[in-house]
Amino acid sequence: MNSIQLKLTKSHIQRANGKYVRTESVKLPNGKNQEIVIFSNDKSLYLGQSPFFGTIIIHESVLNDERLFNYVLLHEMAHKKQWWSYLILPLLLLVLASFVSVIFALSTLIDSIINRNPNQLLTFFVELLVAGVFLVIPCAFSWAMELDAEFQAIKMIGLDSFLYIRNNLKKSSKPGKGYLVIARMTHPTTDITMRCWKWLHRNNVHEG
Secondary structure, three states: OOHHHHHHHHHHHHHOOOEEEEEEEEEOOOOOEEEEEEEEOOOOOOOEEOOOOOOOEEEHHHHHOHHHHHHHHHHHHHHHHOHHHHHHHHHHHHHHHHHHHHHHHHHHHHHHHHHOOOOHHHHHHHHHHHHHHHHHHHHHHHHHHHHHHHHHHHHHHOHHHHHHHHHHHHHHOOOOHHHHHHHHHHOOOHHHHHHHHHHHOHHHHHHO
């Protein structure tokens, strides 16, 4: 990690109301070393991240649980290797376009009610449909990124360990409703992840 990456990482942590703790070289389950940045935050919404400038940040609380640490680290390392993840940046413009389409749709609906023109309802539904499509595309891309990262972690720690960790995280965390909505839009549930994993490896299961 060079000085520019470290500076950008510290800035990223501060913008999320976190505190930079230290950098550390840790050993992966396969024996290789990986340099990470450790941060602290009393109300952090995430345990790890891999920002677009090629670093990995891990919340200091994760260090107390080896299995959880390995899972979070492997997940974020997978994100770091996703060169195609940069495509999410232009796709985020579709989120803005979705909100604009919703505004236009609501404007059309109001105009239809005021003018008592039912013909405008068709335009309203079309604009609403366009807004939905604009929103689904970046969300689907985010799901693909997350599924790929989860699959990479499962390959190393196993499906049983993955399920154990995810269930413990679900019990220990109590996020707000707003966060849950965003999380569902950008991250598949544990159940969906497991179903996709088993479906992709169904031939291996049958052979076993």
